[in-house]
Amino acid sequence: MAIDFRSDTVAMPSPEMRHAMVEAPLGDDVFGDDPTTNQLLEAAAGRMGKAAATFVPSGTMGNLIGVAVNAQRGQELIADADSHVFYYETAGAAAVCGVQIRPVSTGAGVMSPEQVADAVRPRDDPHEPISAAVTFEDTHNRHGGIVWPLEALRAASDAAHREGLRVHLDGARIFNAAVALGVPAAEIAGCADTVTFCLSKGLACPIGSVFCGSEDDIEEAKRWRKRLGGGMRQVGVLAAAGLYALDHMVDRLAEDHANARTLAEGLAELPGVRCDLSRVQTNLVYFDLEKMPATVFNDECAKRGVLGGPTGPRQVRLVTHYGIEARDIQSALQVFDEVLSA
Numbered sequence: 224m225a226i227d228f229r230s231d232t233v234a235m236p237s238p239e240m241r242h243a244m245v246e247a248p249l250g251d252d253v254f255g256d257d258p259t260t261n262q263l264l265e266a267a268a269g270r271m272g273k274a275a276a277t278f279v280p281s282g283t284m285g286n287l288i289g290v291a292v293n294a295q296r297g298q299e300l301i302a303d304a305d306s307h308v309f310y311y312e313t314a315g316a317a318a319v320c321g322v323q324i325r326p327v328s329t330g331a332g333v334m335s336p337e338q339v340a341d342a343v344r345p346r347d348d349p350h351e352p353i354s355a356a357v358t359f360e361d362t363h364n365r366h367g368g369i370v371w372p373l374e375a376l377r378a379a380s381d382a383a384h385r386e387g388l389r390v391h392l393d394g395a396r397i398f399n400a401a402v403a404l405g406v407p408a409a410e411i412a413g414c415a416d417t418v419t420f421c422l423s424k425g426l427a428c429p430i431g432s433v434f435c436g437s438e439d440d441i442e443e444a445k446r447w448r449k450r451l452g453g454g455m456r457q458v459g460v461l462a463a464a465g466l467y468a469l470d471h472m473v474d475r476l477a478e479d480h481a482n483a484r485t486l487a488e489g490l491a492e493l494p495g496v497r498c499d500l501s502r503v504q505t506n507l508v509y510f511d512l513e514k515m516p517a518t519v520f521n522d523e524c525a526k527r528g529v530l531g532g533p534t535g536p537r538q539v540r541l542v543t544h545y546g547i548e549a550r551d552i553q554s555a556l557q558v559f560d561e562v563l564s565a
């Protein structure tokens with residue numbers, strides 16, 4: 224079987240998780256009747272330190288609802304120029320919510336309080352849109368899976384709130400951040416008004432994300448979820464996986480981080496590879512190839528049973544996750560060595 228580093232979304236549910244799914248008591252979640260979903264939402268809101276939550280099919284929908292709940296049509300949302308919301312969500316904010324994103328180049332994925340304040344439009348100029356909200360991403364995917372230092376996140380969030388902005392957190396991998404920092408996820412989510420986190424990435428659920436916020440935010444979020452076609456019925460079969468994951472799959476993320484570190488350290492020693500080890504803080508490993516296009520490298524590795532993802536002409540991303548073991552890291556490094564030395 225291939226060693227699949229393309230994403231943590233490829234992680235498969237464990238037998239125990241599948242069992243929990245089969246056994247889950249069910250009801251119609253659009254009526255609020257699904258006991259397993261209700262249990263997940265209570266647990267998820269608790270983990271995020273929020274009053275309420277709603278289950279959504281994907282992180283993208285969760286973030287889109289985050290835009291919709293926090294900004295009105297014709298207003299602006301500030302986001303890192305490399306954020307998932309700006310880069311990879313098919314301009315959903317503009318196309319669906321009528322909200323313009325103002326991209327801010329942070330360079331390293333952490334927006335300073337000054338950058339937040341500078342991106343806010345003057346309120347008294349009728350030429351300019353109203354700045355309504357800001358979104359932060361933690362861990363930051365395109366910036367290497369880096370974790371925001373908690374103080375930096377608090378400072379950026381305080382700056383946003385001082386400016387009267389709402390704060391949405393794209394916490395697709397918030398549990399990776401929490402495990403890396405050794406803090407409860409609620410400490411991170413506490414910096415935001417609303418937060419989306421994904422069950423279907425490192426937590427190895429087949430489908431699902433959770434959007435959390437105040438009771439009012441969730442009332443509005445549910446209306447948006449229905450509008451977007453995301454209202455689901457006996458979704459307890461998926462919520463059961465999420466409940467299992469919150470109990471059993473969070474702490475083990477540390478293994479993925481350790482594997483990513485070993486992988487990155489091994490790669491950094493190979494000829495023609497540049498890998499900034501200081502950016503390898505969680506389960507993502509980005510590196511640049513000096514002598515080979517990323518697609519060629521990728522194809523050669525795939526022929527030898529190792530799958531990765533080119534993210535630029537010379538850049539490759541590898542993601543560790545449940546199902547990738549320490550011995551797979553050693554096998555993959557041998558393949559990388561062989562391909563680069565050929």
Ligand SMILES: Cc1ncc(COP(=O)(O)O)c(C=O)c1O
Nearest residue numbers: 281282283284307360364393395
């Ligand atoms: C940081 C981040 N946010 C949001 C998403 C979107 O999640 P989904 O693929 O479930 O729509 C992803 C997916 O990779 C992501 O990496």
